[in-house]
Amino acid sequence: MEARQILEQVREGSISVEEAEKYFKKQPFEELGYAKLDTHREIRSGFPEVVFCSGKPDAFLVSIYQKLMEENGEVLGTRADARQFELVRAVIPQVTYDEVSHILKVERPDKIRSGRIAVCTAGTADIPVAEEAAQTAEYFGSNVDRIYDVGVSGLHRLISRLDVIQEANCVVAVAGMEGALASVLGGLVSRPVIAVPTSVGYGASMHGLSALLTMINSCANGIAVVNIDNGYGAGYIATQINRLGCGYEQKGEK
Numbered sequence: 001m002e003a004r005q006i007l008e009q010v011r012e013g014s015i016s017v018e019e020a021e022k023y024f025k026k027q028p029f030e031e032l033g034y035a036k037l038d039t040h041r042e043i044r045s046g047f048p049e050v051v052f053c054s055g056k057p058d059a060f061l062v063s064i065y066q067k068l069m070e071e072n073g074e075v076l077g078t079r080a081d082a083r084q085f086e087l088v089r090a091v092i093p094q095v096t097y098d099e100v101s102h103i104l105k106v107e108r109p110d111k112i113r114s115g116r117i118a119v120c121t122a123g124t125a126d127i128p129v130a131e132e133a134a135q136t137a138e139y140f141g142s143n144v145d146r147i148y149d150v151g152v153s154g155l156h157r158l159i160s161r162l163d164v165i166q167e168a169n170c171v172v173a174v175a176g177m178e179g180a181l182a183s184v185l186g187g188l189v190s191r192p193v194i195a196v197p198t199s200v201g202y203g204a205s206m207h208g209l210s211a212l213l214t215m216i217n218s219c220a221n222g223i224a225v226v227n228i229d230n231g232y233g234a235g236y237i238a239t240q241i242n243r244l245g246c247g248y249e250q251k252g253e254k
Helices: 002-010 017-025 041-045 058-072 081-087 126-140 152-159 162-169 181-186 203-215 231-248
Strands: 077-078 096-098 104-107 114-121 142-147 170-175 193-197 223-224
Touching: 002 017, 002 152, 058 077, 058 081, 077 142, 081 096, 081 104, 104 126, 114 126, 114 162, 114 181, 114 231, 126 142, 126 170, 126 231, 142 162, 152 162, 152 181, 152 231, 170 181, 170 231, 181 193, 181 203, 181 223, 193 203, 193 231, 203 223
Parallel strands: 114 142, 114 170, 170 193, 193 223
Antiparallel strands: 077 104, 096 104
């Protein structure tokens, strides 16, 4: 439960001051032995802890999901696989899994989204990383426009959606191969561009290194670059920018 919810319940009289005091006396993490869940992260940063699923032992993963559900009423995990989905679903039936983005989540159905982020890809093969970015941003409360397959080999496709892209508070550019999409977008919009190099491409793309170097060396202004295939990181930063654009200091808070 968020600190703001606790304080509102005290104001409304639905819980006592003593009950609220117990919540704030809790240590700022929950010790599980194999993990220390950062239960106060949202209080500090505005974002709850997210689970990186890949490589986690089965029992640990299931327990972490259960604990975060108890704490927050929702949970987001990235880089999950179908087997992990079945494991978590056995104890949390409402969990959902997206095979494209590999996101494993439980999300509150009454979530309010604000602002606008545009997530663009150079090609269809970049969509898995783009969906990780888009769904991360949506989970954290942003509206997202998806503009896919608008790479530099056919710029007329990008221009046809330019009005939508220019209205966004932040643009995420996801591209493999030579990664030129970020530079093009940087020269067309007045808002920050988060560039995401992907590992899509033939041998000389070096598993995304070529796109990464192109994006870092872009001559266009206003471009920041995250790690190769890091859609989650892009979605997170884009949400921070979107919140600023909406005048929000915290999630759902003016």
